[in-house]
Amino acid sequence: xxxxxxxxxxxxxxxxxxxxxxxxxxxxxxxxxxxxxxxxxxxxxxxxxxxxxxxxxxxxxxxxxxxxxxxxxxxxxxxxxxxxxxxxxxxxxxxxxxxxxxxxxxxxxxxxxxxxxxxxxxxxxxxxxxxxxxxxxxxxxxxxxxxxxxxxxxxxxxxxxxxxxxxxxxxxxxxxxxxxxxxxxxxxxxxxxxxxxxxxxxxxxxxxxxxxxxxxxxxxxxxxxxxxxxxxxxxxxxxxxxxxxxxxxxxxxxxxxxxxxxxxxxxxxxxxxxxxxxxxxxxxxxxxxxxxxxxxxxxxxxxxxxxxxxxxxxxxxxx
Numbered sequence: 001x002x003x004x005x006x007x008x009x010x011x012x013x014x015x016x017x018x019x020x021x022x023x024x025x026x027x028x029x030x031x032x033x034x035x036x037x038x039x040x041x042x043x044x045x046x047x048x049x050x051x052x053x054x055x056x057x058x059x060x061x062x063x064x065x066x067x068x069x070x071x072x073x074x075x076x077x078x079x080x081x082x083x084x085x086x087x088x089x090x091x092x093x094x095x096x097x098x099x100x101x102x103x104x105x106x107x108x109x110x111x112x113x114x115x116x117x118x119x120x121x122x123x124x125x126x127x128x129x130x131x132x133x134x135x136x137x138x139x140x141x142x143x144x145x146x147x148x149x150x151x152x153x154x155x156x157x158x159x160x161x162x163x164x165x166x167x168x169x170x171x172x173x174x175x176x177x178x179x180x181x182x183x184x185x186x187x188x189x190x191x192x193x194x195x196x197x198x199x200x201x202x203x204x205x206x207x208x209x210x211x212x213x214x215x216x217x218x219x220x221x222x223x224x225x226x227x228x229x230x231x232x233x234x235x236x237x238x239x240x241x242x243x244x245x246x247x248x249x250x251x252x253x254x255x256x257x258x259x260x261x262x263x264x265x266x267x268x269x270x271x272x273x274x275x276x277x278x279x280x281x282x283x284x285x286x287x288x289x290x291x292x293x294x295x296x297x298x299x300x301x302x303x304x305x306x307x308x309x310x311x312x313x314x315x316x317x318x319x
Contacts (some may be wrong), residue, residue: 003040004072004073004076005036005044006036006043007036007040007065007069007072007073008026008069008073009022009026009028009033009036009037009040010036010037010040010048010049010065010066010069011066011069011070011073011138012025012026012064013033013037013049013056013135014049014056014058014062014066015056015241017054017055017056017057018055018056019033019034019037019051019056020033023090023250024213026128031316033109033314037049040166044065046059046061046062046065047059047061047062048061048062048065048124049062049126062262063071070135070136070137070138071136073138074135074136074138074272075271077095077138077140078272078273080092087139090117090118090120090121090279090280090283091118091120091122092119092120092122092280093122093124094121094122094124094140094141094280094284095124095126095127095138095139095140095141096123096124096125096126096139096140096141096142096143096284097124097125097126097132097134097137097139097141097142097143097191098125098126098127098128098142098143098144099127099128099129099143099144099145100127100129100222100223100224101145101223101240101243102143102145103125104128105243105295106142106288106291106292106295107125107288107291108125109291110287110288110290110291111284111287112147112220113287114283117123118230118283121280121283126139127194127225129221129222130188130221131144132162133153134153134270134271134272135153135272138161139271139272140271140272140280140281141267141269141270141281141284141285142266142270142271142273143267143269143270143288144267144268144270145161145240145265145266145267145268146150146192146265146266148283153156153270153271153272153273154270154271154272154273154274155268155269155270156268156269156270157267157268158267158268158269158285158288158289159242159263159264159266159267159289159292160239160265160266160267161241161242161265161267162241162242162264163238163239163240163262163263163264163265164238164239164241164244164248164255164256164262165201165236165237165238165255165257165262166230166236166238166239166247166248166253166254166256167230167233167235167236167237167253167254167256168230168231168233168252168253169251169253169254171230171233171234171236172254173255174233175187177256178256178257180210180257181203181210181211181212181213181257181260182212182213183211184201184212184214184215184256184257185213185215186215187215187235187236187256188215188216188217188218188234188235188236188238189214189215189216189217189236189238190217190218190220190226190229190230190234190235190256191214191216191218191219191226191236191237191238192219192220192221192223192226192237193219193220193221196236197234199213199214200212200213200214201214201262201263202263203257203260203261203262203263204260205259205260205261207260207275210260212260213259213260216236217234218234227239231252237272238262240265242295242296265266267292270286284304284314
């Protein structure tokens with residue numbers, strides 16, 4: 001059996017924390033996946049993995065092997081991507097990472113639609129509310145909002161999303177509705193861990209910028225948990241309008257300081273290197289932008305005041 005296969009099974013088992021889940025991702029039986037890891041340990045002459053009741057974790061030797069495995073596997077994927085780019089074919093395995101919100105609202109449905117025009121394209125989508133390293137973790141593409149995080153990949157801004165500050169009417173009844181940005185000090189902010197507010201939000205009104213003070217009450221890295229906290233009246237948060245528009249319309253949530261505009265949220269496409277770009281990246285990114293544009297036009301265009309700027313500022317796609 002080739003060594004890349006052994007390394008990939010080993011790396012996936014550590015990523016998943018489970019040999020069984022690694023076997024499922026690889027399309028193997030658990031015993032076959034376990035045997036591959038044992039073969040790798042025999043080949044290298046070191047125990048690489050500790051098996052515990054809570055799953056598996058790397059030994060010191062395993063950590064070293066894992067780091068090198070990610071580089072080797074990433075290099076192999078970039079090699080195959082560049083070969084595919086030369087042939088201009090839309091086929092092969094294409095691994096994508098994105099957040100839960102983007103996966104459910106835009107990217108997931110769009111990727112499923114690609115099966116008809118590109119039947120030989122094998123999409124692997126991972127939903128992760130964290131900033132992945134596309135190089136180390138062997139991704140072809142990540143679609144991210146807010147910030148790029150720490151990655152060795154190449155990031156390019158492709159769009160912006162309008163955001164709003166929101167809370168439940170009951171919470172605002174209890175603490176009082178702010179009438180100006182300075183009043184935000186008495187509200188508790190429920191923030192995503194990616195947010196870097198530096199203690200203030202810049203809010204704009206009629207061309208002027210005002211600094212609204214932020215008092216953080218809770219921080220989480222899970223969007224569903226943040227929305228649950230807001231719904232339970234623990235405070236307010238900031239999110240793309242696309243995510244909360246239905247709840248704003250039916251009165252579940254209420255926009256805070258409706259006369260002011262919150263900062264837009266950037267959307268980035270992140271990939272391992274400029275040389276790894278191929279037709280598959282073009283198809284996925286352009287398809288994502290088209291689906292996003294359609295979603296915004298359907299959900300928010302009627303809410304924009306006359307002459308207002310569109311909430312989606314699309315930059316030129318890959319050419």
